[in-house]
Amino acid sequence: MSVYSEQIQNQLKKLIHHSDGLVVKAxxxxxxxxxxxxxxxxAQLNLNLLGRLPVKEHIESLDKLLDYIAIGDCQRFEQLTDAVDKLISGFAIVTLEGANGGLLVNVVNIPSRSPGNAETESTIYGPMIAFTESMENNIALLRSYITSTDFMQEAIQVDSETGTLANMLYMKEEDASPFVEIIRKRIRKRKMKGLIGSPLFLQLLADNKYSLFPEMSLSERPDRTAQALLEGKVVVMVEGNSQVIIGPNAxxxxxxxxxxxxxxxxxGMFTRFLRTFALVLSIFLTPMYVAALTFHYEMIPMPLLEPLIISRSRVPFPPLIEALVMEISIELLREAGARLPTKVGQTMGIVGGIVIGQAAVQAGFTSNTLIMLVALSALGSFTTPNYMMGSSIRLIRFPMLIAAGFLGLIGIAFFTAFLCIHLLRMTSxxxxxxxxxxxxxxxxxxxTMLMTVPSLFSYKTDLASSNIRGWKTRLSRWFTSDSEAE
Incomplete structure (x- = not known):
């Protein structure tokens, strides 16, 4: 190694705090x-960079040195301190004795997996390919769906410590839309240290981070992401993540x-109505059972009352405690099945549910009727295509159960009214x-019912405030004709 190369090596080691992994070739x-x-x-480093640099020929400037490099992505830098972040990201640094600064050559090849099948959003019809952890590959997948010059890509740094980059993707005709500017400002303003996952970044972009309901969705499917872009939504892609953020969402x-x-x-319309019915079933079925047995026996038909009394004759707990125990047991089985290996987790869910349910009935801890109702409620929550929304629905069942156990139908009505008010006040x-x-x-x-392209974001309204204004102003604004609104 030459004297000059040793000097460069010593300077870089100080900048990276003597961390291992640095290679300096003279x-x-x-x-x-x-x-x-x-x-x-x-391979690219050896063939297009190291193998082409002159060993004996005298080079006077960096501009002449560029003629020998067969890699198009080369950048100039003035100080080594400006190039350290790129060096750690996978770029190669080329310096010349006597020249100010040097060259940054893109030879990045971060280990990543090849595109595979979508796991969390699996379907029977349509493409099966999913995003990977490589941002370049993910953007290439999207461009294979949208071959238009209106497809815009904007890179923004979101974490100064890890150097994590985010790409904001949108269609050009939506550039005047306030959504793009709002998301751009929030990305630049709400930075944090140690930002690695897209779900963590999603919480920073939300209007109301304390709400149980998600305002933006995560997706690993390029076809769904491309459809969202064509609908006028904005996509945020975080480097090193296989899921992208899509928003705003209703x-x-x-x-x-x-x-x-x-x-x-x-x-399509039938399955959407089925999911809506499953949503209502999941939230209200078990609380209605608790409210009926605790306060409102008169609402139970006589043919059903006798089997219920016989089924609960050996249960020593009130309906509220009985329902909470079964709901918590279902959540424990779900969590255990998700954390165990795939084959073991499926067996655990099936066998554990059957064994625990049968043992609970024989021991007198619960009734057959409640087991069936809790199972139907769990199935209803699992029909939600979005995992974050499904988790929110499962969580809502517990306060709804407690309200039904203490106040009966009045408690269910009050909690439902609270949920409706909260949802009506929310914005994305x-x-x-x-x-x-x-x-x-x-x-x-x-x-929405006929699955045509939603017109949610074709209306240009005042977004200066995220709070919903008076109902009279809203109704007069939104009841205008489509031509006037546009």
Missing amino acids: IGKRIAVCYMTGMIDT FIDFFHSVEDRYSTWGI YGKPYMYPMYPPNKKGLID
């Missing part, structure tokens, strides 16, 4: 090439599956969360 006496092991494409968007668009309108980047149900819009409802 090309003659005046050129040094530096890179981090494991982060570079070895409440009803979380119950739309990718598969609905690949089915006929009749089948200023847009009403419950659109098109509130503010009511007939065209939006028809689009």
Whole structure:
């Protein structure tokens, strides 16, 4: 190694705090090439960079040195301190003795897996490919769906400590939309240290981070992401993550599956109504059982009352405690099945549910009727296509159960009213969360039922405030015709 290369090596080691992995190669006496092991494409480094640099020929400037490098992505830098972040990211540094600064050469090859099948959003129809942890590959997948010059890509740094980058993707015709500017400002403003996962970044972008309901969704499917872009939504892609953030979203968007668009309108509409029915069933079925047995025996038909009394004759607990025990048992089985290996987890869920349910009935801890109702409620929550929304629904059942156990139907009515008020007040980047149900819009409802492209974001409204204003102003604004609104 030449004297010049040793000097460059010592300077870089100080900048990276003497961390291992730094490699410095001397090309003659005046050129040094530096890179981090494991982060570079070895073949490209040897063939297009190291193998082409002159060993004996005298080079006077960095501009002439560029003529020997067969890699297009080369950048100039003035100080080594400016190039350390790129060095750690996988770039190679080329310096020349006597020249100010040096060259950053893109030979990045971060280990990543090949695109595979979607696991959390699996479907029967349509493409099966999913995003990977490589941002370049993910953007290439999206560009294979949207071959338009209107497809915009904007890179923003979201974490100064880890150097994590985020790409904001949107269609050009939506550039004037306030959503793009709002998300751009929030990305630049709400930075944090140690930002690695997309779900963590999603919480920073939300209007109301303390709400149980998600305002933006995560997706690992390029086809769903491309459809969202064409609908006027904004996509945020965080480096090193296989899931992208899509928003803004309305409440009803979380119950739309990718598969609905690949089915006929009749089948798609039926499955959406089925999920809506499952939502109501999951939230209200078990609380109604508790309220009826605790306060409202008169509402139970006589043919059902006798089997219920016989079923509960050996149960020593009140209906509220009985229901809470069974709901918690279902959640424990679900969590255990999710954390165990795939084959063991499936067996644990099936066998554990049967064994625990049968043992609980024989021991007198619960009744057969409640086991069936709790199982139906759990199935109803699992029909939600979006995992975050499904988790929120499962969590809501517990306060609803407690309200039913203490106040009966009055408690259910009060908690339902509280939920409705909360949902009606929520916004997603200023847009009403419950659109098109509130503010009511007939065209939006028809689009939602018939699976046409939603018109949620074609209306240009005032988004200066994220709070929903008076109902009279909203109704007068949203009941305008489509031509006037546009």
